[in-house]
Amino acid sequence: MESQTNFKWRVTKYNPAFRDKNGIYTLTDDWTCPSEIGNTINGKPFTMTEYQRVERAYIDSVQKFMEESNTDSLTISEIEYYLTEEDRKSPLYNEEFEQLSLKNHSAVTTNEVRLICQMILRNFLWCNLDHKDEFFVKFGWDYYMYIGSHAPCPDAIHFATRTGLFVEEWEGE
Numbered sequence: 001m002e003s004q005t006n007f008k009w010r011v012t013k014y015n016p017a018f019r020d021k022n023g024i025y026t027l028t029d030d031w032t033c034p035s036e037i038g039n040t041i042n043g044k045p046f047t048m049t050e051y052q053r054v055e056r057a058y059i060d061s062v063q064k065f066m067e068e069s070n071t072d073s074l075t076i077s078e079i080e081y082y083l084t085e086e087d088r089k090s091p092l093y094n095e096e097f098e099q100l101s102l103k104n105h106s107a108v109t110t111n112e113v114r115l116i117c118q119m120i121l122r123n124f125l126w127c128n129l130d131h132k133d134e135f136f137v138k139f140g141w142d143y144y145m146y147i148g149s150h151a152p153c154p155d156a157i158h159f160a161t162r163t164g165l166f167v168e169e170w171e172g173e
Contacts, residue, residue, distance in 0.1 A: 004133045005148030010170040011061060011160055012144050013054055032142035034092055034122050048091065057163035058145060059117045062137055064156035066110065069149040073107045074129040074137070076116070083124040092122045102127070113137075146170060 018027045029042045037051050066072070079102060087093055096115055102108070108116060108129070119125035120139045130136035134150040157167045 004150040005136060006150060007152050008146065008148040008170045008172065009157070010144060010146055010168045010172075011058070011165055012168075013057075013165055014143075016166055016168050054143075054164070055118065055121050057160070057165050058121060058143070059114055061156065061160040061163065061165055062113065062117055062145075062147070063110065064159045065137075065147050065149060065153050066113070066135065068153040068156045069131075069135045069151045071131045071135045071149075073109055074113055074131050074135070075105060075107050076102055077104055077128045077130065079104050079125070079127040081125055083119070087124055093124075094118065097124065146172060 014025045014027075014030070018025055020026050031039070031041050031046050031051075034051055034055075036046055037048050039046050066074075083097065094115070097119055100112060100115055102116070102125070113129065116125065116127065116129065117137070117139075120127070121143070126139065128136065128138050136146075136148045138146040140146065160167050
């Protein structure tokens with residue numbers, strides 16, 4: 001079956017003005033992982049509050065893209081767990097994570113998608129999420145998020161940019 005995700009975006013916290021001609025982000029003094037909370041980055045302390053603000057922007061943007069694509073559930077694929085006992089002691093750990101029953105090919109609700117995205121962004125889990133051939137969300141390293149939809153999603157794009165994220169058209173798979 002041919003994919004119907006005619007619209008694809010790279011959604012990140014990275015300003016595309018700082019990409020080189022090959023699309024590589026050239027500013028190196030930026031956080032790329034929640035484990036950097038507490039470090040000084042670009043002359044400023046990287047705080048839990050700042051981390052949570054950015055994380056919320058990513059997760060809320062996923063929700064907006066889902067809404068505008070008329071998608072209320074997604075299917076998990078290629079799941080990999082990284083959550084350890086040590087992670088359960090972290091201030092980033094959320095007890096709601098334990099309530100999720102996640103496995104390949106299982107459908108997840110909008111609320112579960114929120115928690116799954118949170119786990120992925122906190123490096124406790126990795127997977128792909130999609131709805132048939134009409135919608136997908138994929139995460140890459142260093143806070144790269146890729147979204148594809150059958151719909152152009154102008155409201156979701158506007159929402160994401162208002163939260164401080166950058167939405168770029170993307171040619172990938």
